[in-house]
Amino acid sequence: MSDNRTDFTALHALAWVAGSDAPEKNALNIGFMPLSDAASVVVAATQGFAQPYGLTLNLHRQASWAGINDKLLSGELDAAHALYGMVYAIGLGISGAPASNMAVLMGLNQNGQSINLSPSLKADGVTSPAALKQHADQPGTTLTFAHTFPTGSHAMWLYYWLASQGIHPLHDVHSVVVPPPQMLAHVQAGRIDGFCVGEPWSAQAADLGQGFTVATSQSIWPDHPEKVLACTQAFVEQYPNAARALVMAVLEASRFIETSLENRRSTAQLMSSRDYLDVPLAHIEPRFMGHYHDGLGQQWQDAHPLSFHNAGTANAPYLSDGMWFMTQFRRWGLLREDPDYLAVARQVQQLDLYCRAAGSLEIPLPSSPMRRSQLLDGSVWDGTDPAGYARSFALHARHDQ
Missing domain, CATH: 3.40.190.10 (Periplasmic binding protein-like II)
Known part of the structure; x- marks a missing residue:
C-alpha cells in the first residue's frame, strides 16, 4: 500500500x-x-x-x-x-x-440524471446551451433553476454544466431547492426556468411536453x-x-x-408502483433502459445509461x-x-x-x-x-x- x-x-x-x-x-x-x-x-x-x-x-x-x-x-x-x-x-x-x-x-x-429547460424557454427559441448563454446575458434577465439539495449531486451537476457554458451558477442565475417529485409542478406553475433531478422526473416532463432535456448528467461526466x-x-x-x-x-x-434486460424491465415495473415512484411505467422504463428522447424530437440509445x-x-x-x-x-x-x-x-x-x-x-x-x-x-x-x-x-x- x-x-x-x-x-x-x-x-x-x-x-x-x-x-x-x-x-x-x-x-x-x-x-x-x-x-x-x-x-x-x-x-x-x-x-x-x-x-x-x-x-x-x-x-x-x-x-x-x-x-x-x-x-x-x-x-x-x-x-x-x-x-x-x-x-x-x-x-x-x-x-x-x-x-x-x-x-x-x-x-x-x-449516471441517470438530467437537466431540463422549461416550455417558456423552448417557446423563446432557447433550445441549446449557446442559446441559453445568450439569453442569460441579456440585461435584466434572471433565470431560476431548481436542484434538490444545496450540496447534493444535482446542484453540483447543474453548477458544473452551467459553468461549462460560461454561465456563472452563483451570479447569473437564481437557485432554489425543490424535492424531486415536485419539479414538474414548479415548471407548470412557471416558478422555475429549468432543473436538475434524477429520473423519472425529467423523462416525465419531456413526455408531457413540460420542457425538454438539454443535458444528461452522463454527458457531463460519463459514468459519474x-x-x-x-x-x-x-x-x-x-x-x-x-x-x-x-x-x-x-x-x-x-x-x-x-443480469438481463428482463430483470431491468421487471425492476422498472416494480419501481412504478404506488409504494415507490407512483408514476406510469411509460415515464420510467425507457430511460431506465437507456432509451432517451429529449422533447425536441431527438432520440438515442445512451452510451452511459443508468x-x-x-x-x-x-x-x-x-x-x-x-x-x-x-x-x-x-x-x-x-x-x-x-x-x-x-x-x-x-x-x-x-x-x-x-x-x-x-x-x-x-x-x-x-x-x-x-x-x-x-x-x-x-x-x-x-x-x-x-x-x-x-x-x-x-x-x-x-x-x-
Missing part, C-alpha cells in the same frame, strides 16, 4: 465468509427517495435478497433529501439511499447541522458517481456485521438488476469519487478552506467493509480506489491534486486565501 492509495486487491483477502458473523441488528430502517436510482435498495428489501443474511429491510419513502439528512442523524433511519455530496456535507459540517461522522457503504448507481448507501459512522461501529450484511444484500440486488452494478464499478466506493464532491464545495465557496481531501475520504468511504462484502460475492474489485475521468469541459479528474483541481476552473466562487 502506498502513502496515498489503498490497494483494493489487498483488501480482497479480508473477504467475509457468509454466515460466519450474524448481524447484531436484524431489522433495519432504510430510507429512500422516489427516484429510479433507488431500485437496488427496493429490490434488496422486497425480492428476497436480505433474508439470507439475517436481515429484514423496512423501507421508508421520504419527502425530501433534508428529511433523509435529519433522520440519519437522529437514528430514525439506520441507512439510506443518499446523495453523495450530502453525506460529505454532513461530515464537513456544511449541511446546516453540526458535523457528524458519516459513512459511504457503497455506490448505488452511476451518483447515489450511495449511507449511514452514520456510529452505525458501522455499533453494528459492523449488520452493515456488512446490508452491503451484501444490496450488492446482490444490484447485480441481479443487470447503471446499478456494471461488474462492480458502479458500487465500489472510490476515494476519488468522494474527493471530487469536496473539490466542488471548495470551488463554489461552500468550503472556505481546502480540507485534507484524502484523509476525509478515507474516513468516509468504507473500503474494508465493501471489499469484504464484494469479495464474498466474487464481485470484481478495482485495482485502485482512485479512478481517472475526463469531464465535458476537458478537465481531467484523478484525485492526485484536489486543491489544485478546485482552483483550476475559470468560473468559481471567490476563495479566501
